[in-house]
Amino acid sequence: ETAIWARLPYGRLVVISVINSTNQYLIDRIGILEPGDVCTAEYQTQGRGRRGRKWLSPFGKNIYLSIYWRFEQGQSATSGLSIMVGIVIAEMLQRLGFEGVRVKWPNDIYLNNSKLAGILLEITGQVGNVIHFVIGVGMNLNMPGSASDMIDQDWINLQEVGITIDRNALVAELINTLRQTLQQFERDGFAPFVNRWQSLDNFYNCPVKLIIGNQEIRGISSGINTNGALLLEQDGEYHAYSDGDISLRLA
């Protein structure tokens, strides 16, 4: 194996040209990882989303990045965790000048009503209360338009909004943001983030439908609760949805 791990202020970085999946790369090496280790690649042959879905990952200056972490709160905290990662990435992009960036429950970053980035949290092991996990971020910067044939929803490239940003600088920001967020999560949990969701939520107060398996549920999207579950208003009552396989669409 020729990969070179570069020492970061916290953890290490490995940059790879072609890989099956940056999440899988870290999962395969879990025994030798330090918290904060990051893998990034130019191209993924088997980039993945949730529940066996695919993440289209061609060459072309996109970002495919994964970070390894572990902590001791057990598995129950992780729904909030991936929500939180969405919040901080959206806020980071806003800070960098991309004002139109929003979040979509549970783990998408949106720009101009289209999917810009996706987040995939995978738990790779638990010993006692210690969970080991990898968080992957895929972000479109410069994906060819022909990709549209292969993606069954609206998507967008970051570069389409007319602000230029250096990809390496963006990756560095992303790594710092993820590390700080994970450290803050260890200290303070998810609660401080709940209030930051609402103003970023692309569908706040919108009529939506949730697709759960082959069931469809309609209601008004009303933010999240303290566990990161989606709140849906149905006939004047709020219901929380936190199942792992829910797709949200405008109704």
Ligand code: BT5
């Ligand atoms: C996600 O899943 O959105 C999480 C994607 C995480 C990808 C990163 S890349 C680095 C790391 N290594 C990996 O192997 N994965 C992570 P989900 O919510 O299930 O959304 C998947 C859906 O997004 C697909 O079914 C398509 O509709 C759409 N999609 C696929 N590729 C896309 C792309 N490049 N841009 C926008 N949408 C895409």
